[in-house]
Amino acid sequence: MNNKLKVLRAMRNWSQAELADRLDVSRQAVNAIETGKYDPSLPLAFKLARLFHMPIEEIFDDGFEGSNDD
Amino acid sequence: MTVLKEAMMTEVATSKAPRRASPRQRRYRFALGFAAVLGGIIGGWMVADQPAGRDGVEAAFHGSLSAGFAIGASLFWAVGLAISMTIYHRAIDDHEERAWLWAGLAGWYAFIVPAPVWWVLNRADLAPPADTMLLFLFSMVVNAIVWMWLKFR
Numbered sequence: 001m002n003n004k005l006k007v008l009r010a011m012r013n014w015s016q017a018e019l020a021d022r023l024d025v026s027r028q029a030v031n032a033i034e035t036g037k038y039d040p041s042l043p044l045a046f047k048l049a050r051l052f053h054m055p056i057e058e059i060f061d062d063g064f065e066g067s068n069d070d
Numbered sequence: 071m072t073v074l075k076e077a078m079m080t081e082v083a084t085s086k087a088p089r090r091a092s093p094r095q096r097r098y099r100f101a102l103g104f105a106a107v108l109g110g111i112i113g114g115w116m117v118a119d120q121p122a123g124r125d126g127v128e129a130a131f132h133g134s135l136s137a138g139f140a141i142g143a144s145l146f147w148a149v150g151l152a153i154s155m156t157i158y159h160r161a162i163d164d165h166e167e168r169a170w171l172w173a174g175l176a177g178w179y180a181f182i183v184p185a186p187v188w189w190v191l192n193r194a195d196l197a198p199p200a201d202t203m204l205l206f207l208f209s210m211v212v213n214a215i216v217w218m219w220l221k222f223r
């Protein structure tokens with residue numbers, strides 16, 4: 001799943017380790033999410049959304065382009 | 071692109087700054103440290119328990135052990151592992167939990183696939199008797215490889 005985590009982190013001038021500290025996860029977890037190798041759990045996605053003050057769907061993109069009725 | 075470059079530069083520039091470990095990180099380090107100390111005690115005790123002159127391979131895999139060491143090491147392993155793994159699982163994050171679950175599954179398959187094969191081959195006199203510890207070690211090696219790959223790739 002694509003995400004904007006790296007860009008959002010850069011806008012705040014945070015390192016991966018700093019973001020990991022704020023989320024209380026390992027640096028490897030942040031790196032794995034940023035590189036798309038790991039999709040976070042729903043609680044961690046909510047934590048990210050709260051940290052960046054954004055809805056989850058603005059941070060993560062599952063590539064779905066249809067309408068919600070599909 | 072500029073923002074991405076800044077992200078990479080920030081990573082290099084600030085990654086060396088010392089940080090205070092969170093309670094979760096402290097629990098995590100304690101669990102790993104506890105397991106390492108436990109392994110060291112069992113290993114050291116095993117070496118001390120061996121008669122003089124016995125070579126390392128025989129001491130580790132084949133040689134007889136005293137009843138005192140066998141009972142003590144079994145208790146250390148069972149109780150110590152239960153304690154350290156309980157702390158570990160309460161301390162790991164989502165990412166490591168996922169790595170652990172897949173590694174555990176891979177380790178399980180590394181046991182259930184070869185074990186019956188070896189057993190039936192032995193019953194047909196096509197293989198020596200199944201070696202439980204060899205199967206255990208194979209399962210652990212597969213577990214460790216998958217865990218490290220998923221956590222650090």
